Amino acid sequence: MSVLEPLAARYAHWLGLPAESTVDTSDEDPAEVRAMPVILRMERAEPPSRTALLEAAAAAAVAVCLDERALPGGDWHDPLKAWVDGRIRKVARRARGAHWQAVQELPGITVEVDGAEARALLPGRVVESPKEVSRLQISGSELPADEPGPAPDGLPRLLLNPEVSMTVGKGAAQVGHATMILASVLDEAELAAWAATGFRCSVRTPPVATWKALCPVEDPEGSWRRDGVVAVRDAGFTEVDPGTVTVIAQRA
Template sequence: MSTVLDVASVLDPLIARYTSWLAMPGAATADVSDEDPDQVVLMPMVLRIERRDPPARTALLEAAAAAALAVCLDDRCAPGGEWHESMHRWISGRIRKVARRARGAHWAAVQELPGRTVEVGGAEVRAMLPMRVAEMPRELSRLQISGSELEADTPGEPPADRPLLLLSPDAEMSAGKTAAQAGHATMLLAAAVHGAGRDAELARWREAGYPCAVRTATEQEWARLCPGDPERAWRERGVVAVRDAGFTEVAPGTVTVLGQWR
């Protein structure tokens, strides 16, 4: 079995890019005018949403946050592993995810594709090995992107023994979009912990299955924690921020999630 130090090196491209991206002007976004949509590399995330017994929204988001990181830090993503090249190429470029919903036989079918499934409180999400849109297998391409909305729930106080992901109180996002953003947050947290040389802490998180608590921030919490200086925010408060490029649902430059290492 690979150690965290072996596998976490795949996250290294995130560390330097995070600070420069967060410091860009609020209206900035990536120029994709010359991009071929079929050649975009992204991580598909499949949310299990059964018609008769849908999962709780918070549990689904927590499962998505853990699943995205679990596939990134899978042993097969270590240098020399069978997934390393695909994961390294994706992390070295634009970090994009797309969330789709599945139920019944369609959910069972995606379990055969390369990826990792995480279950939290009865909610299940499978994060896939990143792939080009043009190469997406039918088991994924036939799944719907829309229709992933779930009613808000009241999960209570977050446990203190795991990282906290705070959703923006102002950014309205579907459950699918929020799941992708939560996955971005756990990746950034893991990259920051690894970059700080705290791999023993990262190893404990990995052994526990990457649990995290997802909550919506109050206006006061958001104002207190949202970083102006990303390096200082991490150093003093253990906070990283997900800043969206604005391809879907939110305006370019929107900070959607704050991740706090606790």
């Protein structure tokens, strides 16, 4: 059983799975808030391209969740389950040099895409973040928009909302949410095929007209059946208003 199964019930309610459609955190104890750290390698001399870095972060996040260690009985299962059962918060931080090397020693998975590297770490309580993580900056360096070209065939597409501005850190968290939600609703054959690619995906910003045609706000079930898309709605803790659709993920 995948640790991501609760997400299918929460974000794809039309499947009729027995779970709450939202997670109530109104009385959440701050000491119990959990998050997945996503570490973005941003060397000063050779910064990565924005698109490649987002693609690496998206693949790393879902790879942690579907690693064999995340299966019941595995070393990662209990921390991941405790996190997924609440809000799937992620905190993106930037690292370079020795600080980047230090986080390689923490439980997680690093993905490299076209020279860009991101490492998703095992989620845990934010107040218990190891010093290798807590000393890293959340805000700061930004990367310019790039022109990645057409999305390759045969890979899931992650489409960023063209009407919403997000920092690279915010974008990394959102595309990580998107790959997790998509993985939770794919069938076994689709998931196995995706895993064989190392969970590679494309990240693109579509024209506004394309976004509006695909965005599954009005008919999420029909959008999934027809276009194979699911949406990420942001909780509104940072940068965007609550309920904003930040990313739509489209099956390969």
